[in-house]
Amino acid sequence: MAGIMLQGTGSDVGKSVLVAGLCRALANRGYAVLPFKPQNMSNNAAVTADGGEIGRAQALHALAARAEPHVDMNPVLLKPQADRTSQLIVHGKVRGTMGSSNFREGRRNLLPDVIASYRRLAARSDIVVVEGAGSPAEINLRDGDIANMGFARAANIPVILVGDIDRGGVIASLVGTRTVLDPADAAMIRGFIINKFRGDPALFADGYAAIEELSHWRGYGLVPWLADAVRLPSEDAVVLEKGRNISTERKLIVCPILPRIANFDDLDPLKQEPDVDLVMIPPGIAIPAEATLIILPGSKATIADMTAIREQGWDIDIRAHHRRGGAIFGICGGYQMLGNRITDPLGIEGAAGRITGLGLLNVDTILADDKSLRQVSGRALDQDFTGYEMHMGQTLGPDTAHPFAHFPDGRRDGAIDASGTVMGTYCHGIFASTELRRALLNGIGARSAGLDHGVMVDAALDDIAQSLEQCLDIDAMIALARENRS
Structure with missing residues (x-):
């Protein structure tokens, strides 16, 4: 087996983009390459063909x-919830929750599952490209680690450390990481990559050489600022506040940034549309x-996010928008919030309870422990679409008599109110379907460029x-x- 692991000096240093680019570069060279991330913490997830659940970034990889x-x-x-716990997904299926009380021991017990997955991938590939999580420099999290050095040492896989020069202090972050690591962990690191460089590479030649001398690692390259990365789905919520400039000549689409926002890459296809501005609205x-x-x-x-909407006063803004005849679209949890009530009798999301929704769709939701995970194709707004379902609970009520989507097996999904201005669906990923996106935009008086989102991501x-081949x-x-071959 052959494998290589990219770890970072910190979060958001660009590991995920580098893994994606490296996987494509190796595939273009004719290698059978597969991606791997031992542990991910994200509410952005994807559904596999067999009905499992993985991080959205790994689906992109x-x-x-x-x-x-x-x-x-x-x-x-790990999918963070409202009560300082995370839903634990192992091999695509829910296996309970993890919190501060059982985090370290719980992770340690998952190492056999992680190694088994890695070995299965390695057995059917020429090379596995592995992405770490966070940073191995977080030595306070080393005990029980399965995401970085805990995995690297168990799998005996060489590590390349990625540093982000754009945030500053890259020499200290790389050399300092070696300093704080246990010597056995540091021995797993065989080199480094400098990422997000702007300007003339010659200007950093001395700095590059200093890192090699001080760390005793070799450099594998200096990666420039990759402007094409903006065309990829966003993995981390930290990028959500980096929106476009608003123009009075384009239709304005807004989305509030909820504390536990999930699968926000649903909105990515709207970013490519020149006739609209997609703006993420932060708290406050x-x-x-x-x-x-x-x-x-x-x-x-x-x-919890419905509570946050009220605390921010967004419920008042949304109802005022509705009174003005504005369009509202809810996806999954957003669909549930548009209804009359959301009830959690089993405490699926935390403490058992109930909350009043926005009341813009005449439906009610009861959360349950049965999780719907499936890839879907159907028809909505008189157009064919593909997507996926990922939700817990059932939504019923009079407005479901006017469903948003129909499936070939006769199932129906979502609801549309009598005015046709409020819509909700459990289907994620549907805006990537070109003709459905065009129909949605036409409904708000905007034109679609008709671009194929999947083709754009692939390009x-x-x-x-x-x-990456060049640098x-x-x-x-x-x-x-x-x-590492054995």
């Missing part, structure tokens, strides 16, 4: 590798009265791979990975 997403690519997924900011469409996104903790992966010593990285 599978696309980059030209492979079918599989639960082994992300054997442990009112929903603009100029909005044409309000989208309520998915949520990992619907009741971005090729462009990023080409950039990284990929031949040397392949040779390093093969040292």
Whole structure:
């Protein structure tokens, strides 16, 4: 087996984009490459063909590798909830919750599951590209670790450390990581990559050499700022506040950033549309009265996020928008919030309870422990679409007599109010369907460019791979990975 692992000096240093680009570069060279992330913590998730659940970033990595997403690519997924616990997903299925009281021991017990997944992937590939989580420099989390050095040492896989020069202090972050690591952990690191460099690479030649001298690691390259990365789905919620400039010449679509927002990459296809501005509304900011469409996104903790909507006063903004005849679209948890009531009798999201919704759809939701996970295709707004379902609970009521979507097996999904301005669905990923997106935008008076979102993402992966071919010593990285062959 052959494998290589990218770890970072911190979160958001660009590991995920580099793994995607490296997977595509290796696939373009003819290698059978597969991605792997031992543990991910994210409420952005994807559904595999066999009905499992993995991090959305690992689904993107599978696309980059030209492979079918599989639960082994992300054997442990933690989805943060409202009560300081996380839903634990192992091999694509719910296996309870993890919190501060059982976090360390719980992770340690999952290492056999992680290693088993990695070995299965390695057995059917030429090379596995592994992404770490956070940073190995967080030595306070080392005990029981399965995401970084705990996995690397158990799998005996070489590590390349990624540093982000754009945030500053990259020399200290790389050399300092070596300083704080246990010597056995530090021995797993065989080199480094400098990421997000702007300007003339010659200006950092001395700094690059200093890192090699002080760390005793070799450098594998200096990666420029990859502008094409903006065309990829966003993995982390921290990027949500980086929106476009608002123009009075375009239709304004807004989405409030909920505390437990989930699967916000649903909105990515709208970013490519030149006739609309998609603006994410952070806490403390009112929903603009100029909005044409309000989208309520998915949520990992619907009741808690409904409470947050009221605390922010967004419920007042949403109802005022509705009185003005504005369009409102709810996805999954957002669909549930549009209804009359949300009840959690079993305490699925935390403490058992009930909350009043926005009352814009005449439906009620009861949360249950049976999780619906399936890829779907159907018809909505008189257009064909594909997507996936990922939700817990059932929504019923008079407005479901006017469903948003119909499936070939006769099932129906979602609801539309009598005015046709309020819609809700449990289907994620539907805006990537070109004709459905066009129909939605036409409904708010906006034109669609008719671009294929999937084609755009695939082209971005090729462009990023080409950039990495020019700036990284990929031949040397392949040779390093093969040292792990057994």
